[in-house]
Amino acid sequence: MPDVTRLALIGGIYSNYHALVATLDDISRRGSEATYFLGDLGAFGPYPDRVPELLIERGIAGIQGNYEESLAGGATDCNCGYTDPRDNVYAQISYDYTAERTSDAYKRWMGTLPRSMRFDIGGKRVLLSHGSPRRINEFLWRSTSPDPFLHRLCDEHAADVIVCTHTGLHWHKPLDRGRHIVNAGVIGRPANDGRTNVWYTMLTIGAEVEVEFIPIEYDHAALAREMRDEKLPEEFIETIETGWWTTCLESLPAKERASSRF
Amino acid sequence: MLSLDTVWFQVAGTLCNIACTHCFISCSPTNHAHEMMSFEEIVPRLEEARRLGVRDYYFTGGEPFMNRDMLRILDTTLQQGPATVLTNGMLLREETCRALSELIDRSEYSLDLRVSLDGFDRETHDAIRGEGVWDRVMTGLANLAAAGINPVITVTTAAEGVDTADGRAQFLDVIRSFGFTKPRLKVLSLFRIGAEESRTRAYESWERLTTEGMDGADMSVLQCSTSRMITSKGVYVCPILIDYEAARMGDTISETMKPFPLAYGACHTCWVDGVTCRT
Numbered sequence: 130m131p132d133v134t135r136l137a138l139i140g141g142i143y144s145n146y147h148a149l150v151a152t153l154d155d156i157s158r159r160g161s162e163a164t165y166f167l168g169d170l171g172a173f174g175p176y177p178d179r180v181p182e183l184l185i186e187r188g189i190a191g192i193q194g195n196y197e198e199s200l201a202g203g204a205t206d207c208n209c210g211y212t213d214p215r216d217n218v219y220a221q222i223s224y225d226y227t228a229e230r231t232s233d234a235y236k237r238w239m240g241t242l243p244r245s246m247r248f249d250i251g252g253k254r255v256l257l258s259h260g261s262p263r264r265i266n267e268f269l270w271r272s273t274s275p276d277p278f279l280h281r282l283c284d285e286h287a288a289d290v291i292v293c294t295h296t297g298l299h300w301h302k303p304l305d306r307g308r309h310i311v312n313a314g315v316i317g318r319p320a321n322d323g324r325t326n327v328w329y330t331m332l333t334i335g336a337e338v339e340v341e342f343i344p345i346e347y348d349h350a351a352l353a354r355e356m357r358d359e360k361l362p363e364e365f366i367e368t369i370e371t372g373w374w375t376t377c378l379e380s381l382p383a384k385e386r387a388s389s390r391f
Numbered sequence: 392m393l394s395l396d397t398v399w400f401q402v403a404g405t406l407c408n409i410a411c412t413h414c415f416i417s418c419s420p421t422n423h424a425h426e427m428m429s430f431e432e433i434v435p436r437l438e439e440a441r442r443l444g445v446r447d448y449y450f451t452g453g454e455p456f457m458n459r460d461m462l463r464i465l466d467t468t469l470q471q472g473p474a475t476v477l478t479n480g481m482l483l484r485e486e487t488c489r490a491l492s493e494l495i496d497r498s499e500y501s502l503d504l505r506v507s508l509d510g511f512d513r514e515t516h517d518a519i520r521g522e523g524v525w526d527r528v529m530t531g532l533a534n535l536a537a538a539g540i541n542p543v544i545t546v547t548t549a550a551e552g553v554d555t556a557d558g559r560a561q562f563l564d565v566i567r568s569f570g571f572t573k574p575r576l577k578v579l580s581l582f583r584i585g586a587e588e589s590r591t592r593a594y595e596s597w598e599r600l601t602t603e604g605m606d607g608a609d610m611s612v613l614q615c616s617t618s619r620m621i622t623s624k625g626v627y628v629c630p631i632l633i634d635y636e637a638a639r640m641g642d643t644i645s646e647t648m649k650p651f652p653l654a655y656g657a658c659h660t661c662w663v664d665g666v667t668c669r670t
Contacts, residue, residue, distance in 0.1 A: 272501040273447060275472035281444025382501040391573055
């Protein structure tokens, strides 16, 4: 094993295969020992078979998100964990579109994905999860995940570095005792900051743990065009074009909502 | 109990500056069933909660801003985690809102204000909450808006039609008209206990859950599986059942981290309506 291990981590892809291609190219340029996806391959975007096709073709491993769990199990909804009725209306549109257009073979493949992955890298116990190590659809937001709670997750799940996604917003919190919590963000849609780029994460583990969030520009105009062709809601397209979330906002805590446009 | 994530404080006891006709614990200016909690009473429980790895903190009453220590309590809480205050909005004075805004800026964690309304307008609201209350809440909301604080407006299903798509859309417009460009709304189910028993009706005998009947069910939707409520009298199983002596589980949080029988009508509402007291 090299002295330094670099893991490229890809959060929710949401059928944004344009961003996936751009991300994988960027990872190749920078170099990494391994690349993993963290689940939620489908959602807002078009043509949901293209992401699994690409991941399988490139031999990229990863874990289930709530989307894969629902699709593989034939569930009637995405189990995204929203509590607001309007958020759930849009979540349902997204899920119905995705479920209808995901081939059975890919649904079966999604069912074979693990719920989590663990690595021991230079004595650091790294745990990849989707929502949180304890629940596939738990939202770990920066402003509502206090240190004592995060330490408890590390203790209960025997991990020094916990990686998650699911919220759509990336953040990193170093804790004492050399622990780290990393929300890898998503490449499926922008980070609700008025910019059209998306984000993936490079985790470098050597003597220290380093976390780099990498912005990815991609052909978001092409994605928006295809979403319109597929008659996906204009609200989803607006997010791709402006960088501001228009749906699934009600689960945002006060601090994250304060910096949101809507 | 699955995991202790949320700790509630009945920070104003059952003391309130109004007496709503649907209050599940019949709070009022004269109800001393649970007393106001001081900063000194709260600190040891906050320290215990931190040791236990609690995720978030909720403050309710009665009316939390009747508690003179409230800002100090929030300041301390926000150093260790996110906090939410459930308020009727009547005591949100300009200087209070400015102080809250400073707390928000200082903390890395979220502070949420939940302001209760009971209808789309003055008439329906005041019929439940008392004459003149709507106007005072409007002043409070204006002060929040001026301080740049965007509250969650909570409304109970006592407001007719609010739990439909149209009703929600209409209510969001009402919230916008108060000056909040990013309206946040949470609709709450009513519990048929306390004052609400006489406003509508009490639970029927069949409206009960049993622990035996819940085998294999997803218990995480029940408040008692992830939270506890602390009042001046001790630690209770959940925020709803504090009028029931049997729901008092101990003096410290640690003593209460064990199962509790789901024997109450309110347990039925919690389960059937999937009510979450959290925001």
